[in-house]
Amino acid sequence: MDESLLRALTPPVTAILVRRGADFAGAEDAVQDALVEAVRTWDESPPRDPKAWLVTVAWRRFLDAVRSESARRGREEAVDDEPEPGPVSGRDDTLQLYFLCAHPSLTPASAVVLTLRAVGGLTTRQVARAYLVPEATMAQRISRAKRTVAGVRLDAPGDVATVLRVLYLVFNEGYSGDVDLAAEAIRLARQLRVELDHPEVSGLLALMLLHHARRASRTAPDGSLVPLAQQDRSRWDTDAIAEGVALLQAALAQDRLGEFQAQAAIAALHADARSAEETDWVQVVEWYDELAALTDNPLVLLNRAVALGEADGPRAGLAALAALDESLPRYTAVEAHLRERDGDLATAARLYAVAAERADSLAERDHLTRQAARLNSAGR
Amino acid sequence: MAKYLLLKHYRGAPTPVNDAPMDQWTPDEISAHMQYMEDFADRLRDTGEFVDSQALRPEGSWVSYDGEGRPPATDGPFAETKDLIAGFMIIDVDSHERAVALAGELSAAPGQGGRPIHEWLELRPLMSAPTTVTE
Numbered sequence: 069m070d071e072s073l074l075r076a077l078t079p080p081v082t083a084i085l086v087r088r089g090a091d092f093a094g095a096e097d098a099v100q101d102a103l104v105e106a107v108r109t110w111d112e113s114p115p116r117d118p119k120a121w122l123v124t125v126a127w128r129r130f131l132d133a134v135r136s137e138s139a140r141r142g143r144e145e146a147v148d149d150e151p152e153p154g155p156v157s158g159r160d161d162t163l164q165l166y167f168l169c170a171h172p173s174l175t176p177a178s179a180v181v182l183t184l185r186a187v188g189g190l191t192t193r194q195v196a197r198a199y200l201v202p203e204a205t206m207a208q209r210i211s212r213a214k215r216t217v218a219g220v221r222l223d224a225p226g227d228v229a230t231v232l233r234v235l236y237l238v239f240n241e242g243y244s245g246d247v248d249l250a251a252e253a254i255r256l257a258r259q260l261r262v263e264l265d266h267p268e269v270s271g272l273l274a275l276m277l278l279h280h281a282r283r284a285s286r287t288a289p290d291g292s293l294v295p296l297a298q299q300d301r302s303r304w305d306t307d308a309i310a311e312g313v314a315l316l317q318a319a320l321a322q323d324r325l326g327e328f329q330a331q332a333a334i335a336a337l338h339a340d341a342r343s344a345e346e347t348d349w350v351q352v353v354e355w356y357d358e359l360a361a362l363t364d365n366p367l368v369l370l371n372r373a374v375a376l377g378e379a380d381g382p383r384a385g386l387a388a389l390a391a392l393d394e395s396l397p398r399y400t401a402v403e404a405h406l407r408e409r410d411g412d413l414a415t416a417a418r419l420y421a422v423a424a425e426r427a428d429s430l431a432e433r434d435h436l437t438r439q440a441a442r443l444n445s446a447g448r
Numbered sequence: 449m450a451k452y453l454l455l456k457h458y459r460g461a462p463t464p465v466n467d468a469p470m471d472q473w474t475p476d477e478i479s480a481h482m483q484y485m486e487d488f489a490d491r492l493r494d495t496g497e498f499v500d501s502q503a504l505r506p507e508g509s510w511v512s513y514d515g516e517g518r519p520p521a522t523d524g525p526f527a528e529t530k531d532l533i534a535g536f537m538i539i540d541v542d543s544h545e546r547a548v549a550l551a552g553e554l555s556a557a558p559g560q561g562g563r564p565i566h567e568w569l570e571l572r573p574l575m576s577a578p579t580t581v582t583e
Contacts, residue, residue, distance in 0.1 A: 291486070
């Protein structure tokens with residue numbers, strides 16, 4: 069059972085149903101039913117043409133649903149009344165699905181789950197597990213999202229930035245349970261890049277690959293976090309890095325810099341360094357400056373302070389930090405790190421403990437507590 | 449089966465025997481503690497008694513209805529609040545004795561010096577659905 073094939077076929081099959089006159093919500097439900105049916109039966113009897121099989125089964129499901137609906141409500145005409153769809157290629161259809169699922173009328177959380185189901189081809193159960201909510205809750209969230217975009221025409225032009233933000237959110241959720249959201253985000257970005265030639269799409273894909281390449285080295289066997297400087301760089305995935313760097317270079321050559329390309333450039337500089345000491349921190353700071361000009365996200369300046377602390381010394385980092393809002397997430401952790409680099413171990417230990425109290429994940433809290441413990445027990 | 453909530457407190461529980469804040473332990477002692485907690489939860493998953501486990505951040509606020517057309521009133525966090533919950537675990541076990549035994553086991557997690565913390569955990573039975581046969 070080739071699940072990746074099934075998932076890749078989800079958007080084109082949904083689009084075909086819509087072109088035949090199905091509404092998006094009905095088409096999406098029908099395709100979801102067909103996917104479940106495929107998972108159940110393909111191992112026993114694999115179809116010769118998987119896509120045609122899915123279209124046939126999904127279309128039949130759609131008609132069944134319409135008939136049982138119309139039996140109750142007499143809405144048979146709804147299908148016939150659909151406007152004649154224009155001649156569009158399958159490729160454009162898939163792209164339109166991305167736009168629809170990331171539509172600005174959706175909340176980010178709704179856009180994410182709708183994208184994962186309608187474009188990613190994940191089942192409601194899988195999406196629910198990935199976000200650790202009950203399946204019934206997730207089913208409701210998805211159907212509400214579909215109602216929200218019910219009136220949006222599938223051929224309306226969309227903004228690629230909204231799609232990229234959704235994929236970035238999926239990627240950042242990382243890994244919980246049986247669905248690897250980071251890998252799924254990469255797959256969706258890859259698929260999007262086939263549909264759409266845009267330097268920020270390549271930039272986002274590069275950024276994801278460059279971060280994903282470091283994943284194995286980011287946690288110790290006991291589950292604790294390993295900071296970038298201490299990661300075993302021999303465990304980095306060099307193929308993913310090479311692909312990310314190549315994508316980034318091609319994107320930068322188009323001379324339309326954007327947020328994701330700038331972030332990817334920073335990730336590439338880290339990936340390029342054989343050791344933490346060999347990192348080109350001056351260039352990293354320059355890229356943070358570029359990034360700060362592109363976005364008003366204050367976390368960029370926080371990260372810039374860290375980079376500056378490496379490029380020009382911890383005092384420079386602390387000076388840059390002093391200009392920022394203390395209530396920023398990780399502010400205290402960054403200050404602790406810079407104080408430690410500056411040799412003020414007592415203050416650093418105290419700040420690490422405070423930062424641990426403010427952490428918003430267990431892994432981060434444990435990591436920061438360990439940092440405090442390391443300095444406290446060394447001082448004893 | 450009966451469900452129980454095991455509550456861990458930041459504040460408000462009686463002082464444990466081995467009372468030292470975690471940042472005063474060694475990193476290895478922290479690792480040993482984490483491993484103990486994880487092994488404990490894994491064992492309960494194996495026995496089919498684990499339901500859920502979550503950690504809570506220390507800060508929070510009080511919220512209440514403040515009348516028609518007005519935004520909810522918020523207050524706090526109150527520094528003097530005596531009771532502050534740090535996290536919980538829900539278990540589904542055969543008997544109260546089993547729940548007590550498990551809470552005792554969790555409380556023996558190693559702390560500073562590798563010695564058991566003897567942390568006081570609050571054990572609260574969850575209300576259950578009414579049984580079918582009542583007479």
